[in-house]
């Protein structure tokens with residue numbers, strides 16, 4: 456039974472560009488207090504360059520429910536957002552926990568959290584949303600690279616609660632930078648910590664092994680790490696392997712370079728989408744209310760449904776199965792292959 460102190464790690468920020476952040480107010484102003492505001496109730500360093508944040512409602516009321524794999528958006532002082540996986544206990548309705556890795560070459564989100572955000576400060580948030588849901592299985596393989604351990608932590612607890620068999624491979628460059636490493640080292644035989652400075656790269660194909668129909672694999676980590684896991688699981692059927700990425704994947708050119716139309720279900724309006732203009736922007740310009748956050752196809756805020764037409768998926772959320780279904784669409788980045796798409800907003 457895993458018994459980690461409630462903890463949460465953030466996924467790496469994936470939001471829009473960020474100016475150097477200003478300090479949040481030490482206490483929420485009247486206008487800031489509301490359903491979309493959290494107050495930092497605790498902050499501690501849990502590994503080199505990793506801080507663990509505890510966040511609560513300013514008035515102490517309960518928070519929206521979440522499930523393992525979910526994330527919240529933190530709104531930075533400049534209005535841009537960063538996505539962080541919730542790593543605490545979903546049964547605690549009053550506290551969210553995230554962990555944030557300082558990104559030396561990041562664009563300011565992690566620096567703001569590390570250097571400026573203090574206990575008592577208010578911060579706006581969105582979500583939670585879950586693009587990385589744990590589906591029932593008899594057996595799970597979990598693989599985490601670095602700060603990618605954060606969405607995996609609540610999954611371990613959930614797998615325990617389900618009575619499922621599970622194993623975790625947690626890879627890091629060195630032990631000092633592996634958040635929750637000490638706790639996980641004591642969590643039983645199912646956990647393997649792999650320190651690459653000591654042992655080189657993990658042998659992912661060997662650890663993953665052959666496909667088993669009773670096993671689902673969940674992995675989170677840097678892009679090259681995910682690519683290596685993908686290469687080790689090419690023989691696995693669609694739907695058995697799920698990835699959570701830190702950042703938007705590098706996208707190739709759109710499938711079409713010409714304009715297309717979007718029909719909004721329930722209206723008689725056709726929205727013209729020019730090359731270089733996102734569907735979300737075109738819809739917004741046409742008067743439709745489209746909520747966006749990351750604007751990079753990472754957070755899931757702008758999710759809509761496709762009723763007709765063939766989408767050109769350019770997000771970093773859907774897996775191959777979901778793309779094949781062609782029903783979910785993220786208009787901040789995705790486009791059309793066909794002359795027309797019909798969307799349900």
Ligand code: FES
Pocket residue numbers: 746747748749750751752753754755756757758770785786787788
């Ligand atoms: S706004 Fe984040 S996925 Fe579209």
